[in-house]
Amino acid sequence: MGESFAKRPAHSLWSRLVAVTGASVVALALPAAAPAQTADKPDSNPVKIDADGTVHVPAMSVPVSSFLTDEAKAYLAEHLHDMQDRESKTLPENGVPFFMKPYMASAKAMFPLVRQETTIAGVPAITYTPTQGVKPQNQKRVLLNLHGGGFGGCYPGCAELESMPIASLGGYKVITIDYRQAPQYRFPAASEDVASVYRELLKSYKPADIGIYGCSAGGMLVGMAMAWFDKEKLPMPGAIGIFCAGMTLEKGPGFGGDAHYTTAAIGEANPPAEPPPPLGKGLPPLQYLEKVDIKDPLAAPANSLELLAKFPPTLFITGTRAFELSSAVYSHGQMVKAGADADLHVWDGLFHGFFYNPAIPESQDAYKVIVNFFDKKLGK
Numbered sequence: 001m002g003e004s005f006a007k008r009p010a011h012s013l014w015s016r017l018v019a020v021t022g023a024s025v026v027a028l029a030l031p032a033a034a035p036a037q038t039a040d041k042p043d044s045n046p047v048k049i050d051a052d053g054t055v056h057v058p059a060m061s062v063p064v065s066s067f068l069t070d071e072a073k074a075y076l077a078e079h080l081h082d083m084q085d086r087e088s089k090t091l092p093e094n095g096v097p098f099f100m101k102p103y104m105a106s107a108k109a110m111f112p113l114v115r116q117e118t119t120i121a122g123v124p125a126i127t128y129t130p131t132q133g134v135k136p137q138n139q140k141r142v143l144l145n146l147h148g149g150g151f152g153g154c155y156p157g158c159a160e161l162e163s164m165p166i167a168s169l170g171g172y173k174v175i176t177i178d179y180r181q182a183p184q185y186r187f188p189a190a191s192e193d194v195a196s197v198y199r200e201l202l203k204s205y206k207p208a209d210i211g212i213y214g215c216s217a218g219g220m221l222v223g224m225a226m227a228w229f230d231k232e233k234l235p236m237p238g239a240i241g242i243f244c245a246g247m248t249l250e251k252g253p254g255f256g257g258d259a260h261y262t263t264a265a266i267g268e269a270n271p272p273a274e275p276p277p278p279l280g281k282g283l284p285p286l287q288y289l290e291k292v293d294i295k296d297p298l299a300a301p302a303n304s305l306e307l308l309a310k311f312p313p314t315l316f317i318t319g320t321r322a323f324e325l326s327s328a329v330y331s332h333g334q335m336v337k338a339g340a341d342a343d344l345h346v347w348d349g350l351f352h353g354f355f356y357n358p359a360i361p362e363s364q365d366a367y368k369v370i371v372n373f374f375d376k377k378l379g380k
Contacts, residue, residue, distance in 0.1 A: 062266045065320070065349025071360040072350065079351060080269040095149075096157035103161055103357045110358055111168035121196040124178040126156060128167040135171030141209045141238075141378050142201060143167075145176035146194060146225070148216030148244060148353060151288030152182045161356045162215050162243075165363075170371035175201075179221070182287035187299060190221050190288070191228035198225075198234065207235040211374045213315075215353055216324075217286070219245025223301045223331070226311050231298065236312045239377035241370060243317040244353045246327025247302040247334075249294035257326020267321030267351040302331045308338035313377040315343050317366060319350035341377075345369055 048056040064073045082088055082099040090097070096104060112131040119125060143166060147159035159176040167174040177197055180189035194212075201210055214222045219242045229236060246255055254260035289299060297304035301311075314335060318328040328344065335342035347354060347362055355363040 067348045068350070069361045072362050075354075075357055075360050076349065076351070083268045094157070095153060095155045095159075097154070100157050100161065100356060103359075104157070106357070106359045107161055107164045111164045113164055113168055120175070120177065121193075121200040123193050123197050125197070126159065126163070126176050128163050128174045128176075130168050130171055133171075134173050137375075138170070138172050140205065141172065141211070141374075142205050143170075143172050143174045143211045143213065143374065144194075144197065144201065144237075145174055146179065146190075146212065146214030146218035146221045147176055148214065148218045149181070151190065151217045151221075151286055158215065158218070158353075158356070161358075162213075162218065165355075165358055165367045166213075166370055166374075169367050170374065172371075172374070185288070187289050187292050188224070188228060191224050191298070194221065194225040195228050195232055195234065198229070198237070202235070208238040209379055210237040211239045211241070211378055212237050213241030213243060213370070213374075215244040215355075217245070217288075219243045219324075220247070223247035224299060227298045227301045227304075227307055230307060230310055236310065238379060239313045239315070239374055240311070241315045241317070241373065242328070242331070243315075243355075243370075244322060245324050246316070246318075246329075246331040247300055248327045248330060249289065249292065249300040251294060255324055255327035257330060259323055259326035263321050263323050263325055263351075267319075267323060302327075302334045305334065305338040308335050308340050311335060311338075311340050311342075313341040313343075313373075315345070315370065315373045317345050317347075317355075317369065319347045319352070319354055321350060322352040322354075324352060343373065 047058065050056075064076050068076065079099070085098075087098055092098075113128045114131055116127045116129075117124070118127055145159060145163045145166075147155055147162055149155065149158050155178045156176070159178070163174045163176045166172060175197075177193065179193040198210070198212075212222055212225065213219075222240050222242050223245075226236065226240065248255050248257075250256040250260070292299045294300055295303050297307050301307050314332075316328045316332045318325050322328075325346070329346075332342050332344040345366070347366070350362060355366040357363055358367075
């Protein structure tokens with residue numbers, strides 16, 4: 001029957017991986033055309049496989065994806081270098097990290113909108129409407145954005161970059177809210193805020209005409225909010241978008257699956273100082289979720305098929321270099337398993353929250369997917 005997979009020479013393994021060793025994350029895989037091995041010239045750096053299936057792969061350089069546009073290739077290189085700057089991990093008082101400032105300038109130039117700060121059910125909010133007015137078919141519809149930022153900031157920075165393109169291109173009224181976050185607050189404060197705002201919107205809109213979406217922590221919060229709505233016996237909205245996120249939690253950093261090991265270095269180029277479990281103790285979880293049971297469906301809805309079966313039509317967006325990739329793929333699979341309406345779009349070669357830069361074609365493609373999804377699903 002031939003030799004076992006585990007004993008094959010390294011050049012027969014075409015998969016590209018990232019392994020974590022010592023105190024750094026190293027991008028791993030094999031050359032595209034490794035020379036044939038001979039008995040008198042054994043492989044000097046072979047793949048090694050432990051009894052439990054853990055794979056130790058030799059290091060290699062990982063080029064940008066050949067599927068990316070030229071604009072996206074330049075964007076990826078810039079992003080990787082930006083992530084080397086320590087300031088990239090800090091959020092200034094105005095909620096706009098330094099690397100997002102060019103994206104904000106582009107968004108304001110590309111998307112003419114009327115911006116109005118307000119308060120809904122006691123929660124600070126910003127409303128965006130197209131300068132040319134809301135499209136006729138969307139007059140009775142509204143979108144609610146839950147911004148990213150690790151449950152610890154990025155308002156209004158992330159909120160504006162997630163809201164402006166969709167409001168302008170889709171002809172929608174989009175509301176983004178400043179839900180409660182760490183360090184002052186803990187789970188389920190944000191879910192409670194979303195529910196409060198949603199109850200207020202229900203006074204003016206039918207549930208089927210309300211869409212809710214978010215990226216990163218905001219994407220996670222969308223799933224948490226649906227679980228909270230179910231707990232509070234609230235009607236489900238017409239459609240939701242879970243972007244740059246999934247609906248799983250893990251101990252330590254990351255959200256589980258292969259992506260925890262295969263995307264950090266090649267997606268952000270700024271891995272944690274300590275390797276994740278089982279190779280290391282890992283880093284503490286998000287502060288907002290530090291006391292949460294990672295299997296609690298209110299925080300990680302992918303753990304309950306019964307709950308997922310109640311979800312409205314759901315759109316997932318992620319990238320092959322995004323650390324949430326496995327969580328998004330798994331969450332989508334669980335929804336399909338539960339019989340729910342779920343759609344998954346994965347952009348090759350791109351990273352966590354890639355569409356924050358509106359100037360690249362891939363971001364514009366993502367906006368079209370989002371707008372078309374809500375156009376199709378709302379009001380049903």
